Amino acid sequence: MPGYTIDSDGDVEMSLPQPIFEVIRAPELSIWDHAALIEWLREWERYVEKMRHRCTTTGETYENVVATVKGCVKRKTLKNMATYVLKKPVADVTDADIMGAVQARCRTLKNEFVPDVTPLFRQKLKMDLSIDDCDARVFRYYEDFNGIMEDNGLQGLIGADNTTDAGFKNRMKARCHLLVENLQPPILKAQITRLIDLERRDCKSDDVALFDLILEHAKVQQRFHRMSQDYAAKGDSKAAKPDRKPQKTGHAGASVKAESARSTPSAAQPSASARVPRASRPPPQEGCLVCKGAHWLKDCPTATDVQKETARARYQAEKEQRTQAFRSKAAHTGTTRNIVRINGLLEVPYIADTGADQSVVSSAMVDSLRAVQPDLRTNSLSSPISVTLADGRPELCGMEVVLDLELVTIAGHVSLRSVPCLILEGDGDEFLLGKDALKRLGIDVDQALAQLADSTLLADEDDEFPVGDELPNLKSTPITTLDQLLERAVANGLPQEHVIAVRELLELFPDIWRAVVGAGRAASVEPLRVTLRVDAKPYRSPPRKYAPLQAEFIREYVKSLVTDGLVEKNNAARWFQCGNQALATSVMPSAAVVMEVLLGQKVFARFDLTQGFWQLPLHPDSHELFSFVTPDGVYTPKRIPQGAMDSALHFQAQMQTLLAPLIHHSALVWVDDVILFAPTMDEFLEVLKKFFTIVAEANLVLNMEKSSLFELEILWVIVPLHDKLEAEKKRIGRRNRNALQVAITWTQEECSCYKRVLSLVKDSALMVHPDPDAELCVFTDASLFGFSIVVTQVVTWQQGVPVEKQKHQLVICKGGMFKHSQLNWTVVEKEAFPIVKACNDLE
Structure with missing residues (x-):
């Protein structure tokens, strides 16, 4: 059937729609520059994709319509490439030769110089916080990262290709490290870093899993940020509500005057063309005062006007305080602000000496914490607990939450796990540390005061032999001449x-x-x-x-x-x-x-x-x-x-x-x-x-x-032991120390005890020397107060036989007790400790 008809006037009318073709030109290669080759390769890949898509739509043969690589190279460039790079005549050069040379040059470093990638990405890679769509923001972040990598020829160092290569895992580790290192805002970077170190270790070498992790927590923090903005806007609107009565509608002249008054200053100002443009200042090193982004406070895309004013006032107050301290030049000791990190997510100040029997947290802190930790659980108390505030007012607390605390002190960090805290309604900004938490740290003020009040408890007790700090004090006045x-x-x-x-x-x-x-x-x-040693390496x-x-x-x-x-x-x-x-x-x-x-x-x-x-x-x-x-x-x-x-x-x-x-x-x-x-x-x-x-x-x-x-006499470490020996000699009545025995004739009970000890020694496992050809087995266990590590070896491993029924030979048996802050660890941490200790100590 023909695709056209002829009308009475002899004109042709198309019976089928005429196809419209887009002119797709192949990119021309005319420069052998590293950056130009990278850009040409990108354009060529886009050209090939367009041609393949066109062929699938029109039914054309791809090989017949696509341009050749050799035909896209400028004649002068092709001649020099064939002579000096490919080292063959122009007639023998094929498309595969040219493409292989271009790809090899694009995927290698320029001049084979390995740049310092850390400052390179820190300078060029920025997460655009002005994009409020988290999916688009993280996607753009990865796009920019790959673009910087390709522009600098870093595929061989941090590229995600060649998954079967021996150095693929190391490349992925470096790639993920750079992605995490340049994340913004800082709170997102800190959260991702902690999760990778403690929980999501797979993200250390998997950028796809890292993408999902960043996107998940970026959305959580964005929701919290928007909620904070909405909450702050509602509070500001209530605080800014006018007290004066509304104006009457009859005074139209007032509005006209006000409008003219507002328009007057703008007319008096010079025109935009007459102004001299000011050079843009670089962003502050510490970032925005609100979101910590790389911009000034006035250019912050997420902060409200009220937040900007509050941040500006706080900055001015801190600056004035620093100036006054500099002017006074007075030497004084500043007190370190007590900060507690709740569940590793929220940092607030805390007060440790309130006298409260139980720790107290405000409902505002719990809401802020739930915004970044949605699975936070609060429990209802069977009977509300009455709390007396500082001004004497009683309040009832009906909810409780269990939190993990990390106290920041002048000497370091102190961790407390699973601390029950009462939830007090209100917007308090300080965490009250109770006596129950302090007692877990060994701090009991009431007991310390009681011991001071009754200092004669041990006054009447006498040790038979002076040891340790009871030895005579040899200190006297300082000797200088x-x-x-x-x-x-x-x-x-x-x-x-x-x-x-x-x-x-x-x-x-x-x-x-x-x-x-x-x-x-x-x-x-x-x-x-x-x-x-000769083979020693630093x-x-x-x-x-x-x-x-x-x-x-x-x-x-x-x-x-x-x-x-x-x-x-x-x-x-x-x-x-x-x-x-x-x-x-x-x-x-x-x-x-x-x-x-x-x-x-x-x-x-x-x-x-x-x-x-x-x-x-x-x-x-x-x-x-x-x-x-x-x-x-x-x-x-x-x-x-x-x-x-x-x-x-x-x-x-x-x-x-x-x-x-x-x-x-x-x-x-x-x-x-x-x-x-x-x-x-x-x-x-x-x-x-x-x-x-x-x-x-x-x-x-x-x-x-x-x-x-x-x-006339020298007091030494062995003096207390010698005194005990002399006292034992006097008690038994023997002077010859070689004949000094506790008892020559044993009782029936002592004989039975000795036999039981012999039987225990007989039944105990004998330790053997490690055999490098044997199979090593490590068994660990932990309780609330201690841990144990047992290492055995099996010389001949029997296939199909359970581990506990193999013929084990004892190599190492050791254990220990948890001390100090280790007692506050969770069960999982206590179970993991002997495993880590075995890997470190028994290497």
Whole structure:
């Protein structure tokens, strides 16, 4: 059937609608620039999609109508590309060759330079908060991210293609990290970060799941923002309602005058063409005062006029307060505002010393919290509880809510889980912390006052043997001069006929006493030198986070070390130490040997080396190895720091080498403490002179405050144990300590107990050495107060047999008790703790 007809005049009339074709031109490639190639590739992909869609509509053959890639390249560009890039004649160049070269160049970095992507995305990637549609806002955010990635050729670093590639997961981790790092507003970024760290760990390497998570919480926060705006607008409209009577309709002239008055200023103003345009200022670094976006307050798309005025007034008040504090120049201590974070979402101030029996939260806070946590549950009380307000008015609370609290204190954060709180009707902005929550933290004011009032409870109790802090107090007035040191010796029993000899010894060696070790010459001993393994590699470690009080102590202590010239700031250090202060006191002489040596000695003296470890030299090749990190930077010591690798062993060895002429018969070295002893006074003076000579020749310095030139007895750690041993000897009536036994003849009950112990030992599981070829099994459990970890191995694993019926061999069995704030953890956290501890400690 023909598609047309001819009328009586001979004109053709179409019987079928004539198709309308759009002219689709292929993009031309004329520049080999990196950015131009990326743009051409995008245009080519759009051209191919349009041509395929056209062919599906018109029935044309795609290969017959689509332009060739080679035909879209400018002749001059094609010739140079074939010669220098593809290295083949122009006639042999195919479309696949050109497209492969273009794609390879677009997906690689320009000049193979790896840019710092963090500031790049921070500068170019912004979430447009002016878009109130959350779906469109998040979609645009991802579009901008992919555009920045393609423009800079970062597909190989953070691209989502090539899912089978070995580095795909690492690329996705970096991609998701950048997406989260540049989220706005800050409250959305904080919420997404917490969820990824604790709950949605899959979003660390899945940008699709991250998209859904961001969109979900962006909608929640947008709803809360809109509700807050509506609530604020209603309150403002009520507050702004006029008190004057409405004007009568008969005075038409007043409205005319008012209208003319309003139009007068605008007429007096100069025209827009005569104004000089002002340069736009960059947005403030801290962001908008209301939404924290990257714009000024007057340009905020979401804040109402009332919110803008309130934020502006608050900013002016804070600025005036800072100005007044600067002008006064008065040194005062500011109090830290107490802040509590409720359920990890809402931060409000709290008051801890209200005297309330139970914690109280206002209904306005609960409503704000429910806006961002819709599943928050409140419970009705069986009988309302009466609450007395500060002004004496009684209020009834009929609702209760269970909250997780995180108290921000000057020393750090304190967490409380599942705290029941009464809901008080009203718009209070402070959280009242009750006595029940304080008692969970071990704070009971009433009990503390009761103990102060009755301080004689333990006055009549006597311990049979003095131990610990009940040992005699050896503190006396500070010693700063040699005369005072000599007076202490006389007070301790130094005979008067020997005072002159001791004074002459002190005057003979006046330079061995010093309160602080300075930057002068180090001790004349062998320096400590630590060599690294050949395959040692540096590991970049950030500084630890400390509470404010701890950070202040570290800052002051390091400052004193820098002042004394013992350390120097060195932020370029490549290595720093992994210190263990417990090792400094792990190398000690045997207590049994000490008892044998001191038998028969009558006269004693004790000396302490001033800042003992800091006196010994450190080899120049090892300076950087002992660098340590603080919140203020990296510092490199010039002397041996206490607790560093092999420092205790080296210190003890050097001291024993120096005092070798006196050890075993006249001196005892206990790390940086030295005890001298002798049976007679004349021998003691000779020992004292030899000791001073060795100290002076080795360039060591002694601490006058912690030293004593003369003692008739030395109180040591082993004294309480020795007293208990003597009391037991008197009770039993035996003098020979080797024959000292609790009981030679056991009773029938003691024999049965001994047999039960033997049976328990017999039935207990024997521990074995780990076998690298065996299957390891880790079993953990936790209760309200403790946890346990059991590691077993199965040498031959039987397929199809349950785990509990396999032949297990015990490798490790350990456990512990929850302490302090750990007792406040939830059951899930307590169950997870031994698993994490096993992964960390048993690695």
